[in-house]
Structures are given as C-alpha cells and as structure tokens.
Amino acid sequence: EDQVTQSPEALRLQEGESSSLNCSYTVSGLRGLFWYRQDPGKGPEFLFTLYSAGEEKEKERLKATLTKKESFLHITAPKPEDSATYLCAVQPQGAQKLVFGQGTRLTINP
Amino acid sequence: DTAVSQTPKYLVTQMGNDKSIKCEQNLGHDTMYWYKQDSKKFLKIMFSYNNKELIINETVPNRFSPKSPDKAHLNLHINSLELGDSAVYFCASRIGTGSSPLHFGNGTRLTVT
Numbered sequence: 555e556d557q558v559t560q561s562p563e564a565l566r567l568q569e570g571e572s573s574s575l576n577c578s579y580t581v582s583g584l585r586g587l588f589w590y591r592q593d594p595g596k597g598p599e600f601l602f603t604l605y606s607a608g609e610e611k612e613k614e615r616l617k618a619t620l621t622k623k624e625s626f627l628h629i630t631a632p633k634p635e636d637s638a639t640y641l642c643a644v645q646p647q648g649a650q651k652l653v654f655g656q657g658t659r660l661t662i663n664p
Numbered sequence: 665d666t667a668v669s670q671t672p673k674y675l676v677t678q679m680g681n682d683k684s685i686k687c688e689q690n691l692g693h694d695t696m697y698w699y700k701q702d703s704k705k706f707l708k709i710m711f712s713y714n715n716k717e718l719i720i721n722e723t724v725p726n727r728f729s730p731k732s733p734d735k736a737h738l739n740l741h742i743n744s745l746e747l748g749d750s751a752v753y754f755c756a757s758r759i760g761t762g763s764s765p766l767h768f769g770n771g772t773r774l775t776v777t
Contacts, residue, residue, distance in 0.1 A: 597756075651709040656705060
C-alpha cells in the first residue's frame with residue numbers, strides 16, 4: 555500500500571534557526587513527489603515537484619531534496635511568515651491521485 | 665482572479681439532511697478532484713473526474729455522489745448526513761492526467777450536528 559509519513563508532527567523554531575522536515579514514503583513506483591504549504595483556513599498551496607532521486611529544487615528559504623525513500627524540506631534562516639503546515643504527497647506510477655502525509659506544523663517564533 | 669473556488673465556505677447542518685458543495689475552476693484544467701481533510705489534517709482522495717468522466721472513485725459511502733456538468737465544475741452531493749461526515753472538503757484541479765501539480769480551493773468546512 556502506498557504510504558507517506560512525515561516527521562516531526564510539529565516543530566517550533568526561533569527566527570533564523572535552520573532545520574529540516576522529513577517525508578518518508580513507500581510507493582510502487584514514483585511518478586512525482588509534491589510539497590505543499592497550508593495556512594490555517596486555506597487550501598494547500600503548491601511549492602515543489604520532484605521526480606527522481608538526486609533532484610533538488612529551491613524557492614527563497616526553502617529547498618527540497620529527494621532520495622529513493624524520502625524527501626527533505628530544508629528551511630534556511632526561517633522567518634515568522636514561514637509558519638504553516640507543510641504537506642508532502644506522492645503520486646504513484648500509473649495513478650492519478652496524490653497520497654498525502656499528515657503534515658508537519660511549523661512555527662517560527664520572532 | 666484565476667482560481668479554484670468552492671461554495672459554501674462553511675456548512676452547518678443536522679444529521680439526516682442532504683447537502684451539496686460546489687466547485688468551479690477557471691484555470692483551464694480538465695481534471696478535478698474532491699479530497700476530505702479530517703481533524704488530524706490528513707487529506708484523503710475521494711473522487712476525480714477528467715473531462716466529465718469519473719476516473720477515481722475511492723472507497724466512499726454511496727451517500728456521496730459527485731457530478732461534473734462540464735470540465736470546469738465538480739459538485740459533491742451528500743445524502744443522509746452523519747456526524748462522521750464533519751470535515752473540511754477540498755476541491756482541486758490539474759492539467760491533464762499526468763503529474764502536474766494540483767491546485768486547491770480554500771475548502772468547505774462541513775459540521776454535522
């Protein structure tokens with residue numbers, strides 16, 4: 555069964571304190587791995603798609619990386635506005651759906 | 665504004681009632697989805713349509729019936745609502761049936777009392 559597990563469940567950092575969020579997955583062939591950001595009361599907002607092991611993508615203070623078993627979302631020198639829930643999802647080969655993890659709730663204190 | 669829009673944003677109703685949620689996208693996408701997000705923030709696929717054709721029908725009670733009148737609209741009708749149906753329902757869309765990103769609406773919070 556396709557499965558996505560994110561850790562930690564919640565993470566509290568001080569402004570400027572860099573860290574990483576983990577997304578471990580088991581899937582019968584990976585078509586794509588997606589990172590989303592979700593703010594309270596809003597829908598998930600797309601951040602990155604990664605397709606193959608070794609791939610990396612960057613956007614502002616965020617950098618996503620991918621191996622054959624997991625993905626990391628690195629956040630460098632975060633600001634309070636980076637506070638949100640970060641969701642990871644995989645699309646299995648031959649499937650049209652995304653399978654989501656339970657998310658990491660990130661809080662950045664000023 | 666180009667977007668995925670859902671109505672209503674909030675829906676409070678009693679057990680046993682029937683209700684509908686509407687979704688429209690003006691992104692020119694041809695594949696649309698319904699996801700359910702439970703109290704633990706876990707997003708689970710329910711249905712998907714591509715050009716008005718049902719392509720995903722997960723294990724969902726048959727009280728839930730999606731309808732896609734055209735590729736820009738996907739509605740969700742729920743009969744005989746139960747307490748366990750309380751959740752946030754998200755509509756999403758994407759281009760084609762490949763691996764392009766899903767674009768989500770802002771959700772409909774359904775509360776069944």
